Amino acid sequence: MSGPFLFKISLMKINNKKDLRNYTLEEFQKLITSIGQKPFRAKQLYGWVYKRRAVSIDEMTELSLSLRERLKEDSFFIGSPKLLKQLTSKDGTVKLLLGLPDDVRIECVLIPDEKRLTLCLSSQAGCSLECEFCMTGTMGAGRNLTLSELAGQFIIANDLIEDGLIEGHKRISNIVMMGMGEPFLNYNNVMRFLGVLTDDNGLGIGPRKVTVSTSGIVPKIKMFGEDHGGASLAVSLNATTDEVRSRLMPINDKYPLNKLIAALRAYPLKKREAITIEYVLIKDVNDTPDDARRLVKLLGGIKVKINLIPFNPYPGSVLKRPDERRVFTFQKILLDKKLVAVRRDSRGADVGAACGQLKGEG
Numbered sequence: 132m133s134g135p136f137l138f139k140i141s142l143m144k145i146n147n148k149k150d151l152r153n154y155t156l157e158e159f160q161k162l163i164t165s166i167g168q169k170p171f172r173a174k175q176l177y178g179w180v181y182k183r184r185a186v187s188i189d190e191m192t193e194l195s196l197s198l199r200e201r202l203k204e205d206s207f208f209i210g211s212p213k214l215l216k217q218l219t220s221k222d223g224t225v226k227l228l229l230g231l232p233d234d235v236r237i238e239c240v241l242i243p244d245e246k247r248l249t250l251c252l253s254s255q256a257g258c259s260l261e262c263e264f265c266m267t268g269t270m271g272a273g274r275n276l277t278l279s280e281l282a283g284q285f286i287i288a289n290d291l292i293e294d295g296l297i298e299g300h301k302r303i304s305n306i307v308m309m310g311m312g313e314p315f316l317n318y319n320n321v322m323r324f325l326g327v328l329t330d331d332n333g334l335g336i337g338p339r340k341v342t343v344s345t346s347g348i349v350p351k352i353k354m355f356g357e358d359h360g361g362a363s364l365a366v367s368l369n370a371t372t373d374e375v376r377s378r379l380m381p382i383n384d385k386y387p388l389n390k391l392i393a394a395l396r397a398y399p400l401k402k403r404e405a406i407t408i409e410y411v412l413i414k415d416v417n418d419t420p421d422d423a424r425r426l427v428k429l430l431g432g433i434k435v436k437i438n439l440i441p442f443n444p445y446p447g448s449v450l451k452r453p454d455e456r457r458v459f460t461f462q463k464i465l466l467d468k469k470l471v472a473v474r475r476d477s478r479g480a481d482v483g484a485a486c487g488q489l490k491g492e493g
């Protein structure tokens with residue numbers, strides 16, 4: 132095949148405006164009006180794309196034939212990532228490796244437990260923030276995922292679950308945006324996606340079942356406090372001094388602890404809500420009793436629940452996992468001060484699906 136021909140195909144494939152999974156309801160309303168169709172068609176189209184998860188325009192039989200023909204004539208299509216590989220951990224966690232039209236690869240992870248089935252989604256292909264404990268950070272900036280690619284991860288995972296992939300689980304119950312990338316650096320698409328995700332006529336997940344995790348992009352924490360629509364906020368904190376945090380998470384140079392903590396203090400929370408604080412425990416770096424005591428002080432007066440996650444070493448990392456006694460002592464100091472602190476052992480480490488292990492390699 133000639134070069135120009137290949138080029139044409141790849142342009143077609145990444146023309147996001149033609150991918151119907153890149154539209155919110157409001158955007159469908161504008162599109163439908165712009166092609167001279169009746170406004171109620173927008174809601175029908177939206178329902179077919181997200182709630183009924185159509186894979187082709189021909190399937191949307193409720194739409195008039197003329198509208199279907201028009202959409203096809205205008206080269207609209209329903210985009211989807213390709214499932215390249217699925218890896219099941221001995222603890223039941225399943226990692227999905229997905230391919231995007233521009234040959235970029237991303238991962239999402241299904242994490243079953245007794246009552247819940249959580250899907251951990253990626254927000255970017257790669258990440259520019261270079262956190263020292265995270266393998267995704269070694270990939271470099273990559274690019275933002277589109278609404279279609281965010282929704283596509285959910286739809287592929289959901290289809291596999293409906294087909295019986297994980298025994299005892301018939302549906303995805305919870306969503307966490309803690310996979311590859313920093314969601315708040317892809318704020319616009321992530322918020323459009325959350326709108327579709329939590330809409331009954333969209334993907335239909337209750338907003339309270341959704342958590343978005345940030346490394347601490349302070350201005351966006353404030354915006355999320357106004358825009359979240361019921362989804363929860365998690366913050367990856369991981370240190371109690373600027374020196375250690377800047378080493379582990381260079382973003383701390385831009386948004387140091389005093390600014391981050393002030394943003395959390397000002398974050399609007401309803402009665403039973405709390406901010407999740409993620410704290411990856413790393414041997415001799417941030418796991419001492421002094422660190423635990425500083426953490427108590429730092430978070431004093433803020434409604435938080437703290438997840439303590441012993442570090443998962445990955446190939447090439449110089450960081451180590453703390454021993455069990457250290458983890459226990461750290462947690463006890465927090466509990467003694469009446470903080471909610473839960474130890475979370477990251478799941479799926481044997482298939483590279485654990486926290487900080489996603490690298491788009493399968």
Ligand code: SF4
Pocket residue numbers: 258259260261262265266267268269310311312313346367487
């Ligand atoms: S922990 Fe999150 S923000 Fe940090 S490098 Fe990894 S993906 Fe990026």
